[in-house]
Amino acid sequence: DIQMTQSPSSLSASIGDRVTITCRASQSIAGHLNWYQQKPEKAPKVLIYGASTLQSGVPLRFSGSGFGSEFTLTISSLQPEDFATYYCQQSYTEPRTFGQGTKLQIQ
Amino acid sequence: QVQMVQSGAEVKNPGASVRVSCKASGYTFTTYGISWVRQARGQGLEWMGWISAYSGDTKYAQKFQGRVTMTRDTSTRTAYLDLRSLTSDDSAVYYCVREAEVSRVVYFLYWGQGTLVTVSS
Numbered sequence: 001d002i003q004m005t006q007s008p009s010s011l012s013a014s015i016g017d018r019v020t021i022t023c024r025a026s027q028s029i030a031g032h033l034n035w036y037q038q039k040p041e042k043a044p045k046v047l048i049y050g051a052s053t054l055q056s057g058v059p060l061r062f063s064g065s066g067f068g069s070e071f072t073l074t075i076s077s078l079q080p081e082d083f084a085t086y087y088c089q090q091s092y093t094e095p096r097t098f099g100q101g102t103k104l105q106i107q
Numbered sequence: 108q109v110q111m112v113q114s115g116a117e118v119k120n121p122g123a124s125v126r127v128s129c130k131a132s133g134y135t136f137t138t139y140g141i142s143w144v145r146q147a148r149g150q151g152l153e154w155m156g157w158i159s160a161y162s163g164d165t166k167y168a169q170k171f172q173g174r175v176t177m178t179r180d181t182s183t184r185t186a187y188l189d190l191r192s193l194t195s196d197d198s199a200v201y202y203c204v205r206e207a208e209v210s211r212v213v214y215f216l217y218w219g220q221g222t223l224v225t226v227s228s
Binding site for chain 1: 151152157214216219221
């Protein structure tokens with residue numbers, strides 16, 4: 001199975017900060033990397049697919065980059081509604097494994 | 108609009124089985140695969156497996172092989188997750204998810220509301 005490792009596991013930041021979350025795959029997954037946002041008691045929501053394509057309706061302050069085995073999710077200027085848990089996921093092969101999550105909290 | 112509506116919460120004894128249903132609407136059911144993802148309280152997301160709504164072909168995570176069955180009924184546009192020999196470790200919220208695919212990249216676009224399964228004696 002491909003292991004997905006996110007860092008950091010938790011992060012405190014302030015409104016307006018630029019934040020970057022990293023996701024590493026245990027082997028190359030080309031560009032088959034997706035990012036999800038999950039708020040408490042809610043289902044996850046896709047933000048970015050294919051490493052860098054913004055899902056329709058997602059604010060432009062979210063961006064993704066990377067290829068192969070290292071990927072990043074960047075939020076350019078944190079807004080109050082961005083405080084949530086973020087997961088990466090590889091869809092290169094089954095099982096479609098997720099990272100362990102990064103909890104973004106208000107500082 | 109696309110909706111994935113799941114069945115209600117379940118409470119089961121250890122050793123029992125549970126069936127969770129997921130009724131799809133708003134798109135051609137047989138066009139997209141459906142995955143099942145679970146999340147224990149306070150924990151991360153765990154992919155359990157996938158079913159082709161078109162053919163019924165399945166792929167299961169090794170962890171659940173022999174204990175899980177995913178099926179679908181095209182006449183009612185419903186997918187089912189059956190999980191047997193439940194233990195307390197299976198207590199979780201179970202999500203069905205309709206996939207999307209763009210340029211051969213698959214991602215999880217439409218999520219059900221989740222079904223809480225509690226395993227307790």
